[in-house]
Amino acid sequence: MRKRLKLNRPSLRQRARPPRHRTASGARFSAANLSGILKLQHCTACQHIQYPPAELCGVCLADALVYRDTDNGGTLLAQSDLHHSLWEYFKRRLGDGPWSVGTVQLDGGPTMIVHLGPGEMAPGDRVQVFSHSDASQSAVLIAVPDSVDLRTREARRAIVLAMGLNAPAIRPTGA
Amino acid sequence: MRSYEGIVLTSPISLGYARQSAHGAGWYVGSVLRELLGATGIEKADVDGLSVSSFSLGADSAVALTQQLGLCVRWIEEANVGGVSGVLALRRAARAVQCGEAEIVACIGGDGAAHRSFELMAAQFSNWSIDAAFPYGAAGPNGPFSLITEHYMNRYGARREDFARICLDQRYNANHYPPALLGHKTLSLDDYLTARPIAGPLHLFDCVMPCAGGEGFLVMSEERALHLGIPGVRILAADERHNAHAEDPIQDRGGWTDYIDALYDRAHAGPEDVDLLQTYDDYPVISMMQMEDLGFCAKGEGPQFVQGTDMRFDHSGPAKNKLPHNTCGGQLSCGQAGAAAGFLGVTETLRQLTGAAVSHQVPQARLGLISGYGMVNYDRGLCSAAALLAGGDV
Ligand SMILES: [Zn+2]
Numbered sequence: 073m074r075k076r077l078k079l080n081r082p083s084l085r086q087r088a089r090p091p092r093h094r095t096a097s098g099a100r101f102s103a104a105n106l107s108g109i110l111k112l113q114h115c116t117a118c119q120h121i122q123y124p125p126a127e128l129c130g131v132c133l134a135d136a137l138v139y140r141d142t143d144n145g146g147t148l149l150a151q152s153d154l155h156h157s158l159w160e161y162f163k164r165r166l167g168d169g170p171w172s173v174g175t176v177q178l179d180g181g182p183t184m185i186v187h188l189g190p191g192e193m194a195p196g197d198r199v200q201v202f203s204h205s206d207a208s209q210s211a212v213l214i215a216v217p218d219s220v221d222l223r224t225r226e227a228r229r230a231i232v233l234a235m236g237l238n239a240p241a242i243r244p245t246g247a
Numbered sequence: 248m249r250s251y252e253g254i255v256l257t258s259p260i261s262l263g264y265a266r267q268s269a270h271g272a273g274w275y276v277g278s279v280l281r282e283l284l285g286a287t288g289i290e291k292a293d294v295d296g297l298s299v300s301s302f303s304l305g306a307d308s309a310v311a312l313t314q315q316l317g318l319c320v321r322w323i324e325e326a327n328v329g330g331v332s333g334v335l336a337l338r339r340a341a342r343a344v345q346c347g348e349a350e351i352v353a354c355i356g357g358d359g360a361a362h363r364s365f366e367l368m369a370a371q372f373s374n375w376s377i378d379a380a381f382p383y384g385a386a387g388p389n390g391p392f393s394l395i396t397e398h399y400m401n402r403y404g405a406r407r408e409d410f411a412r413i414c415l416d417q418r419y420n421a422n423h424y425p426p427a428l429l430g431h432k433t434l435s436l437d438d439y440l441t442a443r444p445i446a447g448p449l450h451l452f453d454c455v456m457p458c459a460g461g462e463g464f465l466v467m468s469e470e471r472a473l474h475l476g477i478p479g480v481r482i483l484a485a486d487e488r489h490n491a492h493a494e495d496p497i498q499d500r501g502g503w504t505d506y507i508d509a510l511y512d513r514a515h516a517g518p519e520d521v522d523l524l525q526t527y528d529d530y531p532v533i534s535m536m537q538m539e540d541l542g543f544c545a546k547g548e549g550p551q552f553v554q555g556t557d558m559r560f561d562h563s564g565p566a567k568n569k570l571p572h573n574t575c576g577g578q579l580s581c582g583q584a585g586a587a588a589g590f591l592g593v594t595e596t597l598r599q600l601t602g603a604a605v606s607h608q609v610p611q612a613r614l615g616l617i618s619g620y621g622m623v624n625y626d627r628g629l630c631s632a633a634a635l636l637a638g639g640d641v
């Protein structure tokens with residue numbers, strides 16, 4: 073981690089990427105979400121949907137969590153435009169304007185911190201959440217308005233492209 | 248719950264606040280211990296209990312510090328619980344002394360502030376932060392707290408002007424507490440409102456400045472303190488909760504609501520009897536939440552409460568209702584010294600209740616309420632602790 077943070081120094085990196093570090097559970101979340109719209113851990117013992125990823129069910133404590141396609145509808149509870157970041161990738165993205173994140177409660181229960189995709193979304197609005205690989209090859213969650221068609225891989229990829237999430241942030245020339 | 252009768256907290260020490268420091272956490276813990284001994288005349292050999300809170304001990308532990316500092320103790324604890332460190336330390340140390348497991352416990356919080364250390368801590372604070380919070384903008388605690396603040400403002404109609412009341416009165420208090428890192432600067436409503444944006448509704452003066460610092464106090468029997476001739480403060484009641492209200496999708500209350508009525512009952516007091524309040528002010532909305540949950544006003548009435556309450560230490564503000572709050576400026580004006588920030592409310596209350604605050608002494612300070620909050624494992628602070636302390640003549 074210390075080494076990775078060293079590489080986060082602006083002067084050392086031509087191409088800055090989002091935080092790559094994940095726990096073993098986080099890495100399994102990324103692997104499970106290589107395909108599909110949204111895969112979350114479901115407890116086969118009590119049906120609880122577990123997020124953030126964990127090794128045991130947070131309700132019944134069973135070692136019975138499996139990744140499954142998950143109903144991705146939810147409600148946006150709060151949103152925030154970030155103007156400051158500790159990470160070089162986001163610092164560069166902030167040069168183009170604030171970075172939006174939000175809190176979504178899925179209809180299935182879990183509350184998740186997400187990137188907010190393009191489109192108008194206000195607290196209380198219906199939204200849908202999908203997962204996609206970012207420029208560090210980690211799965212991240214993105215919320216978009218309810219009306220957006222997310223059914224094809226191409227449609228989801230176009231949103232991530234528009235956000236600049238799957239490309240490194242290039243060091244501005246002269247910097 | 249059994250009372251804490253017969254136990255006192257003594258000799259508050261705060262030292263070494265600095266934006267950056269070449270010293271490690273061990274230096275801060277050891278220096279606080281040296282000052283505790285110097286202030287009380289106690290021999291190092293008489294300290295037989297040690298409680299340490301720190302985020303930056305690195306490879307070391309509280310046990311490693313006993314060898315480095317030449318201490319032999321029969322009771323030890325490492326309570327790295329951020330904003331509740333001070334209240335948890337005093338509760339556990341008081342029970343240890345009450346049960347005869349130790350006679351004098353030194354409770355110390357200390358953290359260094361090496362270059363980029365805050366970034367390192369934010370990036371790997373917990374497993375759930377690593378996997379599910381930090382990747383979303385890498386804003387550190389500002390990320391989740393901007394969402395909590397935004398949600399609170401939408402739900403209860405709070406405005407930035409309401410949060411400003413907390414920040415401005417705290418800065419006034421810090422202007423009278425020389426060690427506060429921002430105490431030499433005044434803060435006006437205009438400064439507050441026009442500050443640069445950080446995250447959502449959070450602007451520069453809503454965010455604490457990470458720093459280095461050390462805080463500490465001693466816990467011993469009332470008898471021992473009397474014998475040593477040092478003033479002590481009694482614990483009338485104290486409690487804690489962790490991961491309360493997990494069903495709330497976004498935090499707008501803490502575990503205090505589970506026990507606050509019982510806490511006042513045990514102390515035979517109510518919020519109206521409190522002479523000074525120290526809340527954990529990592530963000531002003533969190534202080535407001537504590538005022539509500541500690542019974543000073545109903546849920547959602549925090550904005551009106553702070554508008555109608557003078558929170559200056561010397562009662563000099565225009566509002567009629569008086570409640571000196573974060574009387575040395577809190578973290579928002581002193582700086583956030585890692586886990587030591589969780590001790591600031593305790594040491595400050597001890598200074599006030601023993602009449603040792605001098606430059607920022609609250610008049611007639613007899614009953615103090617301290618509240619701790621902390622540990623953002625993912626999307627909210629999980630810990631909420633509180634203690635009611637009384638000076639000599641209550
Ligand atoms: Zn289960």
